[in-house]
Amino acid sequence: MAGYLILLAALAADCAPYVKGATGGDYYNPEQAQGLALVEAYHFGPVVEGLQRGQSASLGSDIAYTLEHFPNHPRALSALARLAQRLRKEQVPATRFSVECYFQRAIAFVPEDGAARALYGAYLLSLRRDKEAIEQLESAVALQPAHAAAWYNLGLARARQKSYPAALEAAHKAYGMGFPLPGLRQRLKAAQAWREPELLDPVVTH
Numbered sequence: 001m002a003g004y005l006i007l008l009a010a011l012a013a014d015c016a017p018y019v020k021g022a023t024g025g026d027y028y029n030p031e032q033a034q035g036l037a038l039v040e041a042y043h044f045g046p047v048v049e050g051l052q053r054g055q056s057a058s059l060g061s062d063i064a065y066t067l068e069h070f071p072n073h074p075r076a077l078s079a080l081a082r083l084a085q086r087l088r089k090e091q092v093p094a095t096r097f098s099v100e101c102y103f104q105r106a107i108a109f110v111p112e113d114g115a116a117r118a119l120y121g122a123y124l125l126s127l128r129r130d131k132e133a134i135e136q137l138e139s140a141v142a143l144q145p146a147h148a149a150a151w152y153n154l155g156l157a158r159a160r161q162k163s164y165p166a167a168l169e170a171a172h173k174a175y176g177m178g179f180p181l182p183g184l185r186q187r188l189k190a191a192q193a194w195r196e197p198e199l200l201d202p203v204v205t206h
Contacts, residue, residue, distance in 0.1 A: 015101035018109045024069030026110050032070075039069050049079050051086065059083065060094035068096075072106040074115045081123045099123065114143030118150035121157075130157045141173075148177035155184045164193035172197050 023035040043062040048055050054062045060083065066076040083092050084099045091098045097105070103120040106113065121136035137154040140147055155170030171184045176197070188194035 015097055015104060018068075018071040018105045021069070026113075027070045027073045028110075028113070036070060036073075039066055044073070044076055044079075049075055051079060051083055058094045060092040063092070064095040064102075067102050067106075071102070072110045072113045072116045074119060077103065077106060077116060077119050081119065081126075085126060112143055114140045114147055114150070117143065118147050118153070121150065122153050125153050125157055128160075130160050133157045134161075146177060148174050148179040151177070152179045152181065152184055156187070159184065159187050159191070159193075162191075164188065164191060168193060168195060 023038065025032045025035070027036065042056050044066040045055050047053050048059060048062045048066075051059065053059060056062055056065075063076055063080050063083065066073055067080065070076070080092060080095070080099055080102055084090065087093075090100070095102075100120075100123075103116065103123065106116040107120065110116065117136045118140035121133045121140055124130075124133035124136060134154065134157045137150050137157060140150040141154060144150065151170045152174035155167045155174060158164075158167035158170060167184070168188060171188060171194075174184065185194060
């Protein structure tokens with residue numbers, strides 16, 4: 001029991017929760033826009049978001065600085081995940097935490113942020129952790145029903161699990177919102193599970 005508690009303490013230390021300082025907070029809070037603009041000006045310009053180079057220090061350091069101040073910054077979370085995938089690392093050099101920890105910190109700070117959950121789900125999907133991805137993506141579309149990318153990725157995850165009716169429903173949601181990538185449709189067609197929305201059985205009412 002003592003060893004288990006020590007392990008829990010170590011895990012908590014490895015992913016310390018976000019603590020708001022004088023500058024920072026919720027990315028979507030308009031009252032904190034001035035601080036956001038300042039952080040982005042010095043640490044998250046186009047060269048950082050495009051993963052070209054660091055702006056004030058190393059690439060990882062600038063992204064981490066942004067997330068230390070605004071943990072649910074969606075473009076910074078996306079950039080961190082893309083950089084980790086490019087490097088094939090769970091933790092990007094010059095960052096304090098793993099990529100997964102940064103997502104967990106964002107969600108813990110603003111649980112109703114569907115965009116953070118959608119990005120986390122996409123990251124988990126890239127790691128083929130489909131069950132966990134589905135959990136995050138379902139939460140994302142519940143919070144933000146118009147999030148087309150979350151519906152698309154949810155469809156991909158469901159298709160991988162061969163849950164084709166659920167995958168088809170998610171696909172119709174995504175494509176109905178204009179999502180451009182054809183991969184989910186092609187996957188469902190290959191599995192002979194694709195049906196155009198107008199070909200679905202009509203709902204009979206009495």
